[in-house]
Each structure stands twice: as C-alpha cells, then as structure tokens.
Amino acid sequence: MCKNSIIFMDYDNIWITCEQKNVEIYKLNFIEKINTFFKEKGYQINEIIAYANYDNGRMNRDKHQSKLQGLGVQTRHCRNGKDSADIAIACDVLEKLYLTAKDINTYIIISCDKDIAPLINKLKSQNKEVVLVTFTVNIDWDVMKNYGDIHFWFEEIIEIEYNEPEVKGELNADSFIKELKDEFERRQSDINYSLFVKSLDKKYNTDNSTIDGIRDYCISEGLVEMHEYKFNGRTYRDGIRVK
Structure with a gap:
C-alpha cells in the first residue's frame, strides 16, 4: 500500500x-x-x-x-x-x-x-x-x-555521482587541545575563540554548549587559558591558547 x-x-x-x-x-x-x-x-x-x-x-x-x-x-x-x-x-x-x-x-x-x-x-x-x-x-x-x-x-x-561523506568524530578534551595546537601552528597568531568554535563545529559532531564545556574543563585543568589580544588596533578578550 x-x-x-x-x-x-x-x-x-x-x-x-x-x-x-x-x-x-x-x-x-x-x-x-x-x-x-x-x-x-x-x-x-x-x-x-x-x-x-x-x-x-x-x-x-x-x-x-x-x-x-x-x-x-x-x-x-x-x-x-x-x-x-x-x-x-x-x-x-x-x-x-x-x-x-x-x-x-x-x-x-x-x-x-x-x-x-x-x-x-x-x-x-x-x-x-x-x-x-x-x-x-x-x-x-x-x-x-x-x-x-x-x-x-x-x-x-537525481542519479549523479557522489561520495558518501565521512562521519564526523566526537570532540573531547584531547582533540580540543590538538585542534588548538594545530590552529596556532597554521596561523602563527592569536586565536579568536568564537572562530575556533565554528571550525570545530564543522569538523566534529558537537554543538556550542559541548565545546564550551570542554573549554571550561581544559581551563580548570590548567591546559588552556583565555586572554586578551590586539588586532588592527582593537582589543579582543576572547583569545584562547594552550598553556
């Protein structure tokens, strides 16, 4: 039927x-x-x-x-x-x-x-x-x-060629730190936390609240820290870096 x-x-x-x-x-x-x-x-x-x-x-x-x-x-x-x-x-x-x-x-x-x-x-x-x-x-x-x-x-x-996309991985503290280190190596400059979150959201099966929770855990464990930085003459307070 x-x-x-x-x-x-x-x-x-x-x-x-x-x-x-x-x-x-x-x-x-x-x-x-x-x-x-x-x-x-x-x-x-x-x-x-x-x-x-x-x-x-x-x-x-x-x-x-x-x-x-x-x-x-x-x-x-x-x-x-x-x-x-x-x-x-x-x-x-x-x-x-x-x-x-x-x-x-x-x-x-x-x-x-x-x-x-x-x-x-x-x-x-x-x-x-x-x-x-x-x-x-x-x-x-x-x-x-x-x-x-x-x-x-x-x-x-519609019968066109395609490749099945890879399943996104789960984000945890270890992968958070690794991504942060890789991002710094790539940019060689201060990392804006909001932009970093967007990059993680694209790569991992996660959401903003989960990412914030992992960040807070890493801060409490002394693994990362938030900091101020200057860019184009302006001061930003949402920088993040590995300690």
Missing part, C-alpha cells in the same frame, strides 16, 4: 548547491526522477511544493518558477532572508498537519538547514513519518540525517 505523501522542497538550497556542483538539474529531469524514486519506494506523491526567492538573479532570468509550475510543482515565493524558506515550509506543514491534509502519512522534506529540527520533531510527535533528503556537501548532514525516520541523499535521487 502506497503512503500518501507531500514533498516540501527548499529550492534555494537545491539550486545553489547544484550550481556549485555544476549540475544542470533541468537537463536531468530532476522532478521526474524525484517522483519515480519515491514511487518505487512505495510513496504516493500528492504534491510537491518548492520554496525560493524566485526574484533572485539567474533564477528570475531563467524563469525557474515558471519551469517548476510547468512540471506540476507548486511554488511559494519567499523573500530574501536566511530563514524565510524555513518559516514558509513550517507554516505550510503545520497547516496541512492540523487542517487541510490530515490523511497525509509521510512528509518528505528536502533541505540542508538543521533549523527545521523542531518542525520534524512536531511531525514525529503526531505519528507522522518524516523522510529527510539532504546533500552530501551539507556540513550538517551527519546531524540532520538522524532527524527524520528515513534519510536519502539528493544526489542519489
């Missing part, structure tokens, strides 16, 4: 990522491939909704919104802004969940943004299946792939 499903697609993510990978998705008939892929997996796709700022540059010039509509895809125009597509997706999902599409069993979300985690948790709390589709180049893939009930790579669906 097929599962009644709707696809919610962060089209800005798809288009930007495919541009970076030099993939021309319309030549690949990507909507047809998405439909075929999920049909073969036992899903009945009732709707596909694509969210983007269709006024942006080449997307507007190349008439992406019209192309998608011609392929049977509903489009939602979103204003510029980091979270505009996420907010629009969340509004539509909740409307369908509680009001207009209570018979939908499965919500398929194509996105590279881990900010949708609360939405996924809400769907799962209502006993809905969540299928999450991400790109292998997404830096948060190892976190995001565990959010949904099922995960697929977008590259797999």
Whole structure:
C-alpha cells in the first residue's frame, strides 16, 4: 500500500548547491526522477511544493518558477532572508498537519538547514513519518540525517555521482587541545575563540554548549587559558591558547 505523501522542497538550497556542483538539474529531469524514486519506494506523491526567492538573479532570468509550475510543482515565493524558506515550509506543514491534509502519512522534506529540527520533531510527535533528503556537501548532514525516520541523499535521487561523506568524530578534551595546537601552528597568531568554535563545529559532531564545556574543563585543568589580544588596533578578550 502506497503512503500518501507531500514533498516540501527548499529550492534555494537545491539550486545553489547544484550550481556549485555544476549540475544542470533541468537537463536531468530532476522532478521526474524525484517522483519515480519515491514511487518505487512505495510513496504516493500528492504534491510537491518548492520554496525560493524566485526574484533572485539567474533564477528570475531563467524563469525557474515558471519551469517548476510547468512540471506540476507548486511554488511559494519567499523573500530574501536566511530563514524565510524555513518559516514558509513550517507554516505550510503545520497547516496541512492540523487542517487541510490530515490523511497525509509521510512528509518528505528536502533541505540542508538543521533549523527545521523542531518542525520534524512536531511531525514525529503526531505519528507522522518524516523522510529527510539532504546533500552530501551539507556540513550538517551527519546531524540532520538522524532527524527524520528515513534519510536519502539528493544526489542519489537525481542519479549523479557522489561520495558518501565521512562521519564526523566526537570532540573531547584531547582533540580540543590538538585542534588548538594545530590552529596556532597554521596561523602563527592569536586565536579568536568564537572562530575556533565554528571550525570545530564543522569538523566534529558537537554543538556550542559541548565545546564550551570542554573549554571550561581544559581551563580548570590548567591546559588552556583565555586572554586578551590586539588586532588592527582593537582589543579582543576572547583569545584562547594552550598553556
């Protein structure tokens, strides 16, 4: 028995990522491939909704919104802004969940943004299946792939070559110190703690509160210290170094 499903697609993510990978998705008939892929997996796709700022540059010039509509895809125009597509997706999902599409069993979300985690948790709390589709180049893939009930790579669906990314390691005090030493060797200058945290977040399966906890432990053990430093005539108080 097929599962009644709707696809919610962060089209800005798809288009930007495919541009970076030099993939021309319309030549690949990507909507047809998405439909075929999920049909073969036992899903009945009732709707596909694509969210983007269709006024942006080449997307507007190349008439992406019209192309998608011609392929049977509903489009939602979103204003510029980091979270505009996420907010629009969340509004539509909740409307369908509680009001207009209570018979939908499965919500398929194509996105590279881990900010949708609360939405996924809400769907799962209502006993809905969540299928999450991400790109292998997404830096948060190892976190995001565990959010949904099922995960697929977008590259797999549209049948382009890809390499399965390596799983991020777990951060601990030893790896924290090593990374700090390596960063100093690379830069040969003062290390800004906030920027250091961002580099760790990309490389390890961690979050800011965990990193802060490891830092505090290393400080208490006399392994590292925070310090002031000057850069371009300004004084910064969030330097960090190995003692």
